[in-house]
Amino acid sequence: MVFSSLTFLFAYMTITLALYFVSPLKWRNFVLLMVSLFFYGWGEPVYITIMFVSIMIDYTHGLLVEKYRANDKLARYFVGQSVVFNLLLLGFFKYWDFFADNLLLLGITLPENLTLFGNTIALRNIPLPIGISFFTFQTMSYTIDVYRKDAPAQRNIVNFGAFVTMFPQLIAGPIVKYKTVARELDHRVNTTEEFAAGVQRFCVGFAKKVLLANSIGALWDAQLAAGQAGSLTVVGGWMGLLAYGFQIYFDFSGYSDMAIGLGHMLGFTFEENFNYPYCASSVTDFWRRWHMSMTSWFREYLYIPLGGNRGGTAKALRNILIVWFCTGFWHGASWNFILWGLYFAAWLILEKYVMKNVLAKTPAVLKHLYTLIVVFVGWGLFAMENLGVCGRYLAACFGNAPLWSAVDGYTIRSYAITFLALIVASTALGKWVWEKLPERVQQIAVPVLVVISLLIGTAYLVDGSYNPFLYFRF
Amino acid sequence: MTKAYSRFLTAMFCLFLGGVLVWHIVLPDRDRSDVENRTLEQWPEFSWEALKDGSFTAGVEAYFADQFPLRDQWTVVKARAEQLIGKTEFNDIYLCDDPLYGSGTLISKVPEPDLDLVDKNLSYVDRLQDKTSATVHLGLIPSAAEVWKDLLPAGAPSWDQQAFLEQAADLGLPMVDFHTALTEHAEEYIFYRTDHHWTTRGAYYGYTALMEALGRGDEVRDISSYGVETVTDDFNGTLYSTSGIHWLEPDYMQFWVGEDGLSITSWRSGKAEPAELYDRSYLEAKDKYSSFLGGNQPLCVIENAAGEGKVLLVRDSYSDALAPFLAQDFAEVHLMDLRYYRGGVAAYAEEHGIENIVVLQSIPNFITDRNLVFLAQ
Numbered sequence: 001m002v003f004s005s006l007t008f009l010f011a012y013m014t015i016t017l018a019l020y021f022v023s024p025l026k027w028r029n030f031v032l033l034m035v036s037l038f039f040y041g042w043g044e045p046v047y048i049t050i051m052f053v054s055i056m057i058d059y060t061h062g063l064l065v066e067k068y069r070a071n072d073k074l075a076r077y078f079v080g081q082s083v084v085f086n087l088l089l090l091g092f093f094k095y096w097d098f099f100a101d102n103l104l105l106l107g108i109t110l111p112e113n114l115t116l117f118g119n120t121i122a123l124r125n126i127p128l129p130i131g132i133s134f135f136t137f138q139t140m141s142y143t144i145d146v147y148r149k150d151a152p153a154q155r156n157i158v159n160f161g162a163f164v165t166m167f168p169q170l171i172a173g174p175i176v177k178y179k180t181v182a183r184e185l186d187h188r189v190n191t192t193e194e195f196a197a198g199v200q201r202f203c204v205g206f207a208k209k210v211l212l213a214n215s216i217g218a219l220w221d222a223q224l225a226a227g228q229a230g231s232l233t234v235v236g237g238w239m240g241l242l243a244y245g246f247q248i249y250f251d252f253s254g255y256s257d258m259a260i261g262l263g264h265m266l267g268f269t270f271e272e273n274f275n276y277p278y279c280a281s282s283v284t285d286f287w288r289r290w291h292m293s294m295t296s297w298f299r300e301y302l303y304i305p306l307g308g309n310r311g312g313t314a315k316a317l318r319n320i321l322i323v324w325f326c327t328g329f330w331h332g333a334s335w336n337f338i339l340w341g342l343y344f345a346a347w348l349i350l351e352k353y354v355m356k357n358v359l360a361k362t363p364a365v366l367k368h369l370y371t372l373i374v375v376f377v378g379w380g381l382f383a384m385e386n387l388g389v390c391g392r393y394l395a396a397c398f399g400n401a402p403l404w405s406a407v408d409g410y411t412i413r414s415y416a417i418t419f420l421a422l423i424v425a426s427t428a429l430g431k432w433v434w435e436k437l438p439e440r441v442q443q444i445a446v447p448v449l450v451v452i453s454l455l456i457g458t459a460y461l462v463d464g465s466y467n468p469f470l471y472f473r474f
Numbered sequence: 475m476t477k478a479y480s481r482f483l484t485a486m487f488c489l490f491l492g493g494v495l496v497w498h499i500v501l502p503d504r505d506r507s508d509v510e511n512r513t514l515e516q517w518p519e520f521s522w523e524a525l526k527d528g529s530f531t532a533g534v535e536a537y538f539a540d541q542f543p544l545r546d547q548w549t550v551v552k553a554r555a556e557q558l559i560g561k562t563e564f565n566d567i568y569l570c571d572d573p574l575y576g577s578g579t580l581i582s583k584v585p586e587p588d589l590d591l592v593d594k595n596l597s598y599v600d601r602l603q604d605k606t607s608a609t610v611h612l613g614l615i616p617s618a619a620e621v622w623k624d625l626l627p628a629g630a631p632s633w634d635q636q637a638f639l640e641q642a643a644d645l646g647l648p649m650v651d652f653h654t655a656l657t658e659h660a661e662e663y664i665f666y667r668t669d670h671h672w673t674t675r676g677a678y679y680g681y682t683a684l685m686e687a688l689g690r691g692d693e694v695r696d697i698s699s700y701g702v703e704t705v706t707d708d709f710n711g712t713l714y715s716t717s718g719i720h721w722l723e724p725d726y727m728q729f730w731v732g733e734d735g736l737s738i739t740s741w742r743s744g745k746a747e748p749a750e751l752y753d754r755s756y757l758e759a760k761d762k763y764s765s766f767l768g769g770n771q772p773l774c775v776i777e778n779a780a781g782e783g784k785v786l787l788v789r790d791s792y793s794d795a796l797a798p799f800l801a802q803d804f805a806e807v808h809l810m811d812l813r814y815y816r817g818g819v820a821a822y823a824e825e826h827g828i829e830n831i832v833v834l835q836s837i838p839n840f841i842t843d844r845n846l847v848f849l850a851q
Contacts, residue, residue: 001531005535006538006539007535007539010495010538011538014492017491018492042531043531045525045528045531192477192484193477193480196479196484197480199483229586406628406629407629407630408629409629410628410631413628413629414560414563414627415560416560417560443479446483447482447486450487451486451490454487456552456555460552461539462539462548463549463552465539465542
């Protein structure tokens with residue numbers, strides 16, 4: 001069940017909020033746990049067992065780490081064990097096929113089945129449990145935070161279960177680090193002000209996802225198909241990359257906004273996940289603004305433990321490569337994602353060691369342009385898993401195709417207003433104008449905008465489910 | 475934000491969500507949607523098996539969407555919003571200027587088909603000719619996207635049907651030149667504005683082309699010789715449904731040919747039963763085009779004692795508007811639909827002493843139909 005579905009919006013969310021707020025305060029974590037398990041089980045009835053196992057193991061390890069804190073070696077051992085468990089979970093469900101396919105190319109065959117206690121389990125083509133990349137990272141942060149004394153261990157398994165399964169961020173982030181919500185798990189206050197703030201944030205995200213991301217997504221699909229049919233032009237290729245970049249940004253940041261909004265409604269404060277990434281003035285700056293909960297996770301739990309940039313240039317280079325290899329690979333079990341990660345590692349290293357002085361002297365406009373080109377070409381790598389398809393597409397963008405066709409003119413006319421809206425929404429312009437408005441105007445505008453986003457968004461969702469049966473086909 | 479203002483926002487949001495939910499629950503479930511021309515999902519039956527494989531929850535989501543309050547109206551809101559931001563394409567349908575009426579006309583885009591399937595379908599026609607002693611004519615009807623391509627938004631993509639007709643001509647079979655017959659009259663009302671079919675007038679020009687191809691062009695009746703009966707002026711077709719554009723002038727529909735002297739047999743239910751040239755009950759429903767011969771069926775035969783010769787049409791729904799014209803001149807017009815009829819085309823032609831077989835299909839249908847393999851059987 002995705003947030004941008006009629007069932008989520010009008011049935012699940014409505015009933016969940018009602019149940020949550022009729023419950024007494026001390027029951028609310030329990031209610032949250034139950035509705036979140038229901039949410040998870042809705043899409044993955046079988047995988048709900050993974051949730052239970054994951055909760056049990058990480059809960060126990062948190063307590064063990066705290067109990068043996070005096071014996072640092074033992075405490076570290078338990079942290080390690082919990083990290084290994086989570087990585088094995090992720091490795092098996094997300095990466096087994098990738099490893100097996102690639103080892104096969106080297107002539108090594110991994111077993112196709114596993115027999116345990118007389119039951120045979122197929123190991124290949126297992127469907128990916130939704131959100132596994134997110135919740136394994138969150139639970140890893142838990143034991144590490146407890147070890148580092150950034151947060152106390154959670155003694156109440158219901159509270160801990162509510163943290164692991166919390167439905168707003170369960171399937172697409174932001175990656176909530178335990179320490180950032182530890183206090184709110186135990187003591188939080190629900191105020192009308194916070195709920196109303198959550199409503200506004202949710203509606204912003206809902207409009208981003210349904211009105212902006214979905215509508216520009218169709219343009220990317222068309223250009224990708226043109227690329228495969230060999231009718232792509234240079235202009236069409238760049239429009240496609242632009243469309244994909246906007247789609248992924250508004251899809252993902254819309255989802256984060258909805259999660260943050262839902263968090264506020266329930267009384268939680270999640271960290272921000274995006275900060276106008278397409279306004280970045282360098283690639284380094286872009287990664288301070290894009291998917292911030294993930295980059296800060298990798299920084300805190302991988303880059304710094306590896307030694308960060310201390311210990312000389314060679315070590316720093318090694319650490320950057322490791323972190324960006326992992327970042328790429330985390331996004332998907334496919335070579336193009338690894339390539340995408342390393343592509344950014346290369347630009348980050350260049351910016352840090354080679355281009356630093358040049359960039360400092362470059363006019364701001366050019367810096368922004370350079371950043372956007374690097375990032376959007378990167379999206380090409382990200383979007384096309386098949387490296388052959390990807391290569392041909394990017395070659396077309398860089399001149400191996402006719403410059404332009406009549407269809408491009410049609411596309412530009414059809415999407416001109418959409419692009420304009422996307423560009424404005426990617427910058428702080430809207431916020432700047434908003435803050436200049438008199439309070440009186442804001443007060444009238446908010447409810448109007450909330451209603452418009454809900455109404456138009458619902459219209460797009462219903463239309464998406466509309467499926468007329470044409471009588472000339474059967 | 476003051477407390478009162480927060481309460482107001484919160485209440486508004488909760489009332490909207492809760493209100494729609496209550497409305498959804500209270501609203502009686504519908505069995506089918508006329509606009510979408512299909513049955514709607516009902517609440518799925520629960521079983522542990524269905525829960526485990528995910529079909530139960532998927533069924534609930536489909537049910538929730540299908541039974542959503544004001545379902546049809548929401549699509550209009552969406553289409554209006556798209557129009558407002560400069561779109562001219564609505565779920566693969568172009569909204570075009572209409573020089574005849576001014577209120578606009580809808581034209582279905584023909585997407586790039588599976589080219590292997592296109593080649594295969596053409597080869598099945600060729601193989602039919604190898605199997606039968608009757609003459610096989612290839613009657614491919616270009617759709618409005620081709621005939622009215624000047625009306626499409628500038629640069630709007632649609633698959634090149636003219637190039638396809640040239641490819642089809644390379645088979646060497648006799649072709650029915652619908653393209654010329656229709657483009658010569660492109661300024662007239664030959665396709666419905668809200669439906670993908672040709673109008674009775676369009677079908678008449680199709681009939682003239684077909685008679686020409688069958689070598690009986692001199693028998694074609696003059697357009698002024700028909701008694702025109704306008705049977706409805708409130709026809710909203712498939713393009714109306716799919717696009718969400720519900721603000722165009724509805725189409726009118728005409729019957730030009732009377733039923734006198736015709737005897738019609740339909741195999742709608744698998745066995746022969748008497749039928750009518752026009753099933754007027756459809757005129758009261760949404761699906762008005764099906765009033766021609768009563769819509770899709772495996773096999774239909776129109777006999778006319780005053781006519782001469784026999785022809786077999788391997789049909790799609792375009793044939794239904796054309797067949798009444800042919801029935802005036804032929805002793806027997808057979809309409810066979812390969813989506814339902816599996817008896818073999820060549821065998822049928824031989825059994826009934828048919829001299830001419832016409833594969834009569836609209837191009838968008840011919841290039842996507844997966845049943846044409848039965849032509850060769």
